[in-house]
Amino acid sequence: MLQLVDLHVKYGQIEVLHGIQITVNPGEIVTILGANGAGKSTTLLTISSLVKPSKGAVMLEGAPLHKLPPHEVVRRGVAHVPEGRRIFGTLTVQENLNLGAFTRNDTARIHQTLDWIYELFPILAERRRQLAGTLSGGEQQMLAIARGLMSQPRILLLDEPSLGLAPLLVKTIFQTIRNINASGVTIVLVEQNARAALKLAHRGYVLEVGRIVLEDSAQGLLANPDVQKAYLGGA
Ligand code: ATP
Numbered sequence: 001m002l003q004l005v006d007l008h009v010k011y012g013q014i015e016v017l018h019g020i021q022i023t024v025n026p027g028e029i030v031t032i033l034g035a036n037g038a039g040k041s042t043t044l045l046t047i048s049s050l051v052k053p054s055k056g057a058v059m060l061e062g063a064p065l066h067k068l069p070p071h072e073v074v075r076r077g078v079a080h081v082p083e084g085r086r087i088f089g090t091l092t093v094q095e096n097l098n099l100g101a102f103t104r105n106d107t108a109r110i111h112q113t114l115d116w117i118y119e120l121f122p123i124l125a126e127r128r129r130q131l132a133g134t135l136s137g138g139e140q141q142m143l144a145i146a147r148g149l150m151s152q153p154r155i156l157l158l159d160e161p162s163l164g165l166a167p168l169l170v171k172t173i174f175q176t177i178r179n180i181n182a183s184g185v186t187i188v189l190v191e192q193n194a195r196a197a198l199k200l201a202h203r204g205y206v207l208e209v210g211r212i213v214l215e216d217s218a219q220g221l222l223a224n225p226d227v228q229k230a231y232l233g234g235a
Helices: 040-047 070-075 093-100 107-120 122-126 137-149 167-182 194-200 218-223 225-231
Strands: 002-011 014-024 029-033 055-060 078-081 155-159 186-190 203-208 211-217
Touching: 002 040, 014 029, 014 040, 014 211, 029 040, 029 194, 040 078, 040 155, 040 186, 070 078, 078 137, 093 137, 107 122, 107 137, 107 167, 122 137, 137 155, 137 167, 167 186, 167 194, 194 218, 194 225, 203 218, 203 225, 211 218, 218 225
Parallel strands: 029 186, 029 203, 078 155, 155 186
Antiparallel strands: 002 014, 002 055, 203 211
């Protein structure tokens, strides 16, 4: 479905992705593990066409995405929930969600999506008229994911969805990601919380300073001693 082919990315003169290959099949949850600065966020930004590759390609169902403007990538069915949430604090929950539907003009179906989102995130339904800036951190993260879903994506890119959340909320977010996937949305997940990510994912890639050094089923990665040592805090 989604393929990164020999993807190189530079910031100025400095290359930070050195020819990575990633394949995402329909219906999968694929996680990208890696230390700080490995290039995980850059990988997601490149899929969204917010960052352009210096070489290689991002292909969605055989068509190149990297030549399109970011809004056109959203139109093709790829939504990006960036690290740090980036919601609009001075707008209400409902207004933030409406913005997520900017590529759509099918009003009746937008209402259906909204109903589905309020089912997935009941707390957002309760707070639909509240200013987003006054939501708790966990609620803001839910809003960021919900806003991404408003474009009705086939692929959802999630950058550190559990960052800064209390353990109980992390559980809720991961369960919600599972539910979103069960409804048919393919997911690419970047997470510091490697153990939780691998428990959720079908497959994973390990990125080390701009190179994929390992790729396996999530179970295979969980059982891999090198992965355990580097990313799972020992055995
Ligand atoms: P983290 O988990 O800390 O966010 P990451 O794996 O997502 O790390 P990236 O944010 O993709 O890593 O960064 C990869 C490398 O690119 C890092 O060395 C970073 O300093 C550099 N980098 C990221 N964004 C920029 C930018 N806008 N300009 C220049 N260098 C950048």
